Amino acid sequence: MITPLIELREVRKSYGGIDTPKVEVVRGISLSIHPGEFVAVVGASGSGKSTLMNILGCLDRPTSGDYLFAGKNVAELDSDELAWLRREAFGFVFQGYHLIASGTAQENVEMPAIYAGTPATDRHARATALLDRLGLASRTGNRPHQLSGGQQQRVSIARALMNGGHIILADEPTGALDSQSGAEVMALLDELASQGHVVILITHDREVAARAKRVIEIRDGLILSDSASEHAPEHTGDPGLQAADLRQRLDQGATQRGAWKGEMIEALQAAWRIMWINRFRTALTLLGIVIGVASVVVMLAVGEGSKRQVMAQLASFGSNxxxxxxxxxxxxxxxxxxxxxxxxxxxxxxxxxxxxxxxxxxxxxxxxxxxxxxxxxxxxxxxxxxxxxxxxxxxxxxxxxxxxxxxxxxxxxxxxxxxxxxxxxxxxxxxxxxxxxxxxxxxxxxxxxxxxxxxxxxxxxxxxxxxxxxxxxxxxxxxxxxxxxxxxxxxxxxxxxxxxxxxxxxxxxxxxxxxDAALIQAEARTQNTLSLMLGAIAAISLLVGGIGVMNIMLMTVRERTREIGIRMATGARQRDIMRQFLSEAVLLSMVGGLTGIALAMLIGGALLLGNIAVAFSLTAVLGAFACAVITGVVFGFMPARKAARLDPVKALTSE
Structure with a gap:
């Protein structure tokens, strides 16, 4: 017997319970999908078809029942293995496109390949080829708001195909498009199905569903009818080899890390874009870090300058x-x-x-x-x-x-x-x-x-x-x-x-x-204590700046919840999401630290012109900068962890 690529056995999904009424959305669905099938799941709003798609795409877990992917029970997979499936096996096409607003068409398409660890040259070439194939060669540098609805949906299809797209999960892909754009998208899905991709189309439009080779009607969380129930589905290629290949790749590569360098560069680039787009808010957030670092550097420089001046005076009386x-x-x-x-x-x-x-x-x-x-x-x-x-x-x-x-x-x-x-x-x-x-x-x-x-x-x-x-x-x-x-x-x-x-x-x-050595040493200790006190007082402003970073990062996580869901749907692991937001917090602190050091140098120059003893120490400057970076890590960790622990389905449906 040929192992199904996807097999559901009495899968149920319910929400609520304890303090809220329990609602069962999917109520005992069993079905099998083989490689090469073009399946349409049709049903009215509230019938459970979108919940079924989320379960099929490993965005959500069933409450009970078994979901086998290429013979492997999905319930046994950890979060990294589920992310691997979303990244390597599935490709999502959503009604709302779900493109990251701050990224270009090319960057949106490349995202799954970044999390897969594909080298930059290879992913650039593949993304360009996919966009060219879908008629968007001249739009690679455009951001989503500069594209029409049809163009955005084609970008999302290109993204779904970036890592192969063995299984295309399309949730109402024509729902937000005009008739011409909708026809173009359906033609693309037909072409993908003819090339051997599994296409699972979620729709309420029966005319759209009629384009599929197999139609499954769902109502009230149950399968009402399945056109494949009376005859075996037609498969293309060598379906047994395809399922076995995916199973083998899942077993061998799901827990492997991607190319950290490429992921880090992408995270920093995305962080810089967000900072630039929200530059006024960024500047206000940076103010605390800038003042904190500048205060620490200047206070320590003044303390060291005073110490050296006093020590020089004492030395003139004979330190030896x-x-x-x-x-x-x-x-x-x-x-x-x-x-x-x-x-x-x-x-x-x-x-x-x-x-x-x-x-x-x-x-x-x-x-x-x-x-x-x-x-x-x-x-x-x-x-x-x-x-x-x-x-x-x-x-x-x-x-x-x-x-x-x-x-x-x-x-x-x-x-x-x-x-x-x-x-x-x-x-x-x-x-x-x-x-x-x-x-x-x-x-x-x-x-x-x-x-x-x-x-x-x-x-x-x-x-x-x-x-x-x-x-x-x-x-x-x-x-x-x-x-x-x-x-x-x-x-x-x-x-x-x-x-x-x-x-x-x-x-x-x-x-x-x-x-007089004891006197001089005592004076030096006094001056060191004074310098530390000045530095500690200045560090308080750095702490306040860190709290500002945490507040802004928490706000950023809330504002970009859907983006987090998109990244998870395209294969981002929890550590990838954490790295993304930690990178933003650290980059924010680094920029603030460098600006604070520059400001400290200007203040120090002004103090020197006023004949005030100032002595900048490389150790103090590097220490203040390191404190700024550590502040970014410490105060950015909680928001980053919160982002990494978001539920993919809730994140995708957030406003």
Whole structure:
């Protein structure tokens, strides 16, 4: 016996139940359809013929009974296998054409081949050939609204044939056409039937049904008559081989994935078209993403710029500097003393780059009739290098000045302003330090105060020997300033100095060793925290933008429900529908992200012109863009999943 291509056994379909009255639309239909048949199912509106077509086309499942396709029970097939049948075995021709409004005639025809994974070149050629064959060669680039009803129906027939169209399911294909266009469509269906395609025509028009070789009349969900019941149907070709071939292809290829690259490109192209068609709404949706990304990038850039500015200022006070001084006296121990011999010994350590003994105190300084109290310190020639504190006028004293205890001085900016005023050239002038004359040889660059301390610019720097002999009468330093060889290994230098000093002082710890690294690290942590807070505040706007994306995608799913049904009818799997809408959400977010980055750069440029510290980080920019994309995925997932789970029949009949 020849295996029927389609066989129904006591198939029933009912709707409702539980909270609504149960309505049985198909009530125990049994029939067989073989390859090569041209069958018309005729009946009045409400007779159940459209529901029967949906069951035959695997758009809907029967409530009870068996549906065998090429001997395979359809009830055993999963959603991907059903999609394969709709894509590879069936081709739908609907009364309402059901073309995707945003796609061209060529793109509508190619859709089943995209989901089948057909290479782009092959599907372009086949779609062009089909449209040419149906007299639409000059209309390939037209969209549905630019075509007449007859032309749209021919496009839907070409789409039905794209993957072979072994079984053409035509639901009232002439119902919305004028008589001439209807005759042309029926002539096409006659031609397809003569070529061996199974054509199942659903109609209420008996004249149209008379074109078929077999007429099945249905009423109230039951078969009233079947013209094939009294004689065997005529088949064309080798029907047994055709059914077996489809069964074999179903068993082998139903779960295979299509060409993801082609599907992704088509999804992105469709997403871009939708965005462009609804560009005003798209722009409003993008606004949240744009503001969010721009805010994150700008806030982080401002935070990083401020951090770098603060760190640069702190570094100018010596980020690798350690301070060594004698310990304070206690009831049991006298004050610790650091000697020049200690200084010389510490200076030989490999972890030490430079070392400078310091002796100083606040002293009265006079120029002319002006008396001011300033910090006067004796230092060696490493002063400028250790503290990164250059001379902006004149020069620093030399090693020869240090060796000879020369009475020369380098003054800070505030000393110059308070003693001499802005109009006096200080170089070569004499100042009295505790009535000892010192000649000014240089002026230090302005530095300001660090961490609330005394203003660093209110100081006078003289050679160490001159200070010891002429001002303080002691050669022992008050403290020692040490520059570590590596600013990243200050702790290692501190440990080496501590060990050496204990050795020099016979194991006593009568000294103190401190550094500014902890202060700088604490400041850096504070700035990092501030940057993160600014970024978090800005990220809230990105979150709001994501909610906007989700809202617009939910609206899009509702507006395009019929399109989703069309894609499912042409073979789209659930993952294809999910990919389509996720692609739209991600593309929306990507465009918003790129626009936000561009806006951030413009804002950053404006801030720089306003002398506000801004430092753009590639990591921050890429991170903000990645967050925008992730936002699209996260907030687009729920609408995409909702679209993928729609019932094909309900989606197709939605308004």
């Amino acid at each position: 500097v350690l301070y060594l001084n004698g310990s304070m006296p206690t009831l049991r121990e006298p004050a610790g003393v650091i000697t020049l011999d200690d200084v010389a010994a510490v200076g030989t350590l490999p972890q030490v780059k430079m070392i400078m003994p310091v002796i100083g105190n606040k002293l009265m300084v006079r120029y002319g009739n002006n008396n001011q109290e300033f910090y006067v310190g004796g230092n060696n020639t490493y002063f400028s290098e250790i503290f990164n504190w250059p001379v902006v006028q004149g020069s620093f004293f030399t090693e020869a000045d240090e060796q000879s205890a020369a009475a020369v001085a380098v003054i800070g900016q505030k000393v110059r302003e308070k003693l001499m005023g802005p109009h006096v050239d200080p170089i070569g002038q004499y100042i009295l330090v505790e009535n000892v004359p010192f000649q000014v040889v240089g002026v230090l660059q302005g530095k300001g105060a660090s961490s609330g301390d005394q203003d660093s610019d209110e100081r006078v720097v003289v050679p160490y020997a001159a200070a010891a002999i002429r001002l303080f009468g002691s050669h022992d330093p008050a403290y020692v300033t040490i520059a570590a060889a590596d600013s990243g290994r200050v702790a290692e230098a501190e440990a080496a100095i501590d060990a050496l000093m204990r050795k020099l002082h016979n194991g006593k710890h009568d000294f103190e060793l401190t550094n």
